[in-house]
Amino acid sequence: MDAPLVSVLMTTYNHAPYLAQAVEGVLAQQTSFVVELVLGDDCSTDGTAAICRDYEARYPERIRLVTGPHNVGWRANYRRTFDACRGRYVAYCDGDDWWTDPLKLQKQVERMEADPALGMCYTRAMNYWQAEDRTEPDEEEHFTDFDRLLCRLTICNCTTLARRELIARYYDEVRPEEHPEWMTDDQPMWLWFAARSRVCCLPEITAVHRRLPVSVSHSTAYRRRIAFCDSLMDISLWFDARYGGRRNRFRILRRRSSVALWVLSFEGSAGEYLARWGRDVWGCPRLLLTPEGAGLLVKKILFRRKKTQRK
Structure with missing residues (x-):
């Protein structure tokens, strides 16, 4: 197999009902370059691991499984899976989201290759509310500049494609593992990209973000919702102090x-x-x-x- 130009980073934990849809969205990509899918399972307790092993066995040249003997938590699982990615570019798609546009990666790579100053490219997405079986598009207004993204992050993680070398720099410079109070690794990563490189947004809807009733970022308990939003703004305060001069x-x-x-x-x-x-x-x-x-x-x-x- 030729070296992949794009690695798709898909972390998963107890996503058995949704994982096949996520994987099939990657396998359906139509590209002029090689794509690998790196599955990072964090010792799921349902049938997720078996699904990962089955896909790896069926597509050994396209899919690799990264796991370990013990549950390491979502942040360490992200980092472990990223370290296994070999492509020049890394695309993110969690195991409960999925891609709907078979040309997603082709469009993004063409845009990135045409402009070496771009560090990351994202697109619009649909939101799927699992409990209500309801789908709706995300907000029409999307930002690419650091100042506006601090207060309103319009980047949906499952739509992103970034340069691997810059993701590695993010981990070295920010060291998110030293911030256990941060309740997400998506926002700090993309804020760093907006501060350190150029970001672009394609207007097409290419993916669906599944919103489960209970997760780290979504909850029916109002105090948990407030705590998560407070964490997002605390992350923004940290980045504003370090990269924005507190303006x-x-x-x-x-x-x-x-x-x-x-x-x-x-x-x-x-x-x-x-x-x-x-x-x-x-x-x-x-x-x-x-x-x-x-x-x-x-x-x-x-x-x-x-x-x-x-x-």
Whole structure:
């Protein structure tokens, strides 16, 4: 087998119901270059490992399985799987997402090859809400600049293609393993790319991001949702301090506070809302001058009154 130009990095853990769809989306790619799929299974407890071994046996020249004797966690599994990738470019697709455009990789590689200054290329995606069996496109507005991505990351991980050498530099420079408080490795990686290279977005929808009812990034528990959003904004604060000269600090703090207060305007008690608002203002007094705090509190009071009247 010739050396692959693109390695598809697919980490998986207990994705047995979804993994075949993800793998088939990669196998369906129509390219003028060699593509390898590197499956990273983190000792799944369902039938995921067996599915990985079956695909590796059926496509030994196209698929390789990376695993170990013990569960190492999602971050170490990502790194281990990346280290096994041999291509000049690495495309990401988790084991519960899937690609829908058979020309996805061809389009992205052609764009990257035409512009050596590009570090990463992503596309639009659909969101599939598993519990509701509902699919909808992502937001139409997509960003490629560092400052705007800090407050609103419009990059869907399963649509990305990046230069392997830059991903290796990201790991060496940022060392995400030293930040266990970060609840995702997607955002810091792509923020680093926006800070250190050029990023482009193709307008086509090429993939589907599966949103499960309960995951690291999605939860029905409102405190977990707030904690995840806080983590995203804390990551942005770290990157703004290191690469942005803290010029976006207030914007990020405002975004973090407004998202939490928006959730709390529907969930939790008024006391919980006031405690969060007070904590945010204590950390950044300028937030007292923004309309979100008082405005969402009024909304919460009216919302609760309507709920009481219905009962």
